[in-house]
Amino acid sequence: MAALQRSKKRIIVFSAVGVLVIALVLLLVLGSKKDNIIPVQVEEAQKRTITQIxxxxxxxxxEFLVNISAEVSGELIALPVKEGDRVKKGELLVRIKPDVYIAAVNQAEAGYRSAKASLEKAEADYHRAKELFAKKLNAEQDLQMAKMTYDVAKAGADQAKAGLDRAKEDLSKTSIYSPLDGTVSKLNSQLGERVLGTSFMSGTVIMTIADxxxxxxxxxxxxxxxxxxxxxxxxxxxxxxxxxxxxxxxxxxxxxxxxxxxxxxxxxxxxxxxxxxxxxxxxxxxxxxxxxxxxxxxxxxDVLSVPIQSVTTRAPKQPPADGQEGGAPAAAQASDAKKKVEKPTEIVFVVKDGKVKAVPVERGISDDSHVEITKGLSGGETIVSGSFKAINTDLQDGMAVKVEKSRATSGKGS
Structure with missing residues (x-):
């Protein structure tokens, strides 16, 4: 009798343990199914104005800025402006000591006068030689020599004139005037400093004038x-x-x-x-x-748009590979595998009846919050707009979702 009671107790204990195990298994199964329902936020696909930025x-x-550089070298003897001053076009900005350049002008003028006198003498000799040759009173060689002397004197006079013009130009560059109405935005040099000209190098930038x-x-x-x-x-x-x-x-x-x-x-x-x-x-x-x-x-x-974060990419589904004979060449298998590699498709997830559908779309322009959809949607669809993790990694076509909170829509216009 006692043995029978102990046997009944064992059966009861084992039955209770079995029921408990079955309950735990059911709980785990149901719990895992519940975990597969992904919480998401949604927003309606609608028309709005989008400005791409x-x-x-x-x-x-x-817009207008000029660096004032010295074109001739020398000491600054006049600097009538300071940084921040307003200046008018043609107003004196800088004067460089002109003594050396005045002397150069005087020397060039003297040289030009001498060359001009030599030219006048050579011209008179040439005309006289032509008259004598016409009267057959001198040889052709004398005429040619007079002509050559005249040509040399003329070239010398032209050269002396060019030297004088250059000396005067250098003298004029000792005074620098503003090329525009503006402000002295930067002053680099001070009164008494020596500056270098731009003859053989980049000259000293004395100041900057800006409008x-x-x-x-x-x-x-x-x-x-x-x-x-x-x-x-x-x-x-x-x-x-x-x-x-x-x-x-x-x-x-x-x-x-x-x-x-x-x-x-x-x-x-x-x-x-x-x-x-x-x-x-x-x-x-x-x-x-x-x-x-x-x-x-x-x-x-008035273009159809969705939140910019709603557009994601997924690799296209690959069809099941057809069985190949054991003797198929490896090169042919590699070629078939290469053909099956496709670019990821841009999609959005549309929520309907508690599940999501991956819908391929094509994008247009976008602003900082929304993107234009040019193909794939017709408007009014409920689009998954969050979370970021759900859109980019968790969601797959056909998965069950739970809408937590719809994002407020702003209507037309962004």
Whole structure:
């Protein structure tokens, strides 16, 4: 009897353990199924206005800027302007000591007078020789000699005249006048300093004159974005030194040659300088200020769009490989495998009846938040817009999802 009771107890214990194991297995199975339901956020595909923007950084500088360099060497004996002064076109900026150049003019004038006198004498001798030759009173050789003397004297006079003109030109360069209305934005030299002329080298840059009423931004646009930029594109500029204020500009020039930094290194960067004319009040701007510009390259109204993060890529599904005979050449197998390699397809995930469908799409222009869809959607679809991990790694076609919270839509217009 006791043995029978112990047997019944074992059966009860084992049964309870079995029920518990079955319950745990069911719990794990159901729990794993529940975990496969991926939480997502969604947004409706709808029409809006999209403005494509290229962002670039650069420096502010005047549209018109002239470096005033000495064309002749000497000591600065007059410097009537200082940095920050407004100057008018034709106003005296610099005077270099002229003594040496005055002496050179005097010497050249004396040489020219001497050469001119020699020319007059040679010309008179030549005319007399021609008269005597006409009367057959001298030989042809004498006529030719007189002609040669005249030609040499004429060349000498021309050379002396050119030397005098050059000496006068050098003397005139000892006084430098402003080539434009503007501001002395930089003054490099002081009264009494010696400066070098530009005759055989780059002359001393004495000062810089700039028209600060007309400013521009020199923006460095990457090689990938420069093809999107066109003359006349509207630009919004943020200047670091003037926080909270937007400056408006227009693209006026796009460089044809790139400016490369770090050539041949891993840090190599290729940019194209783009000049943006700033319109409106520029009184707060100074040359050399740092700026960031948003160049509006294209605007499309009433186009179908989705959040920019909703567009992702997936590798296309590969069809099951057909069985091959054991004796198939390895080269043929490799060729077939190469043919099956395709580029990833751009898709969005459309939510319907609690599941997602991967829909291939083609993109157009984009702004900082939305991208135009030119093919694949008709509008009104519920598009997965988050999370980033779900869109880019977790989701696959046909998976079950749970909509956590729809993103607020802004209607038409961005």
């Amino acid at each position: 290229v962002t670039a950084s650069g420096k502010i500088r005047p 600060l009423t007309k400013m521009e931004g020199i923006m460095d646009v990457s090689e990938n974005d420069v093809v999107l930029v066109h003359i006349g594109d509207t630009t919004s500029l943020d200047v670091d030194a003037v926080p909270g204020k937007k400056f408006r500009g227009v693209v006026k020039e796009i460089a044809n040659t790139a400016a490369t930094t770090g050539l041949g290194t891993q840090q190599e960067v290729v940019n194209f300088p783009v000049k943006v004319r700033i319109v409106g009040d520029v009184s707060q701007l100074r040359p050399g200020m740092s700026a960031t510009g948003d160049i509006q390259t294209q605007t499309k109204s």
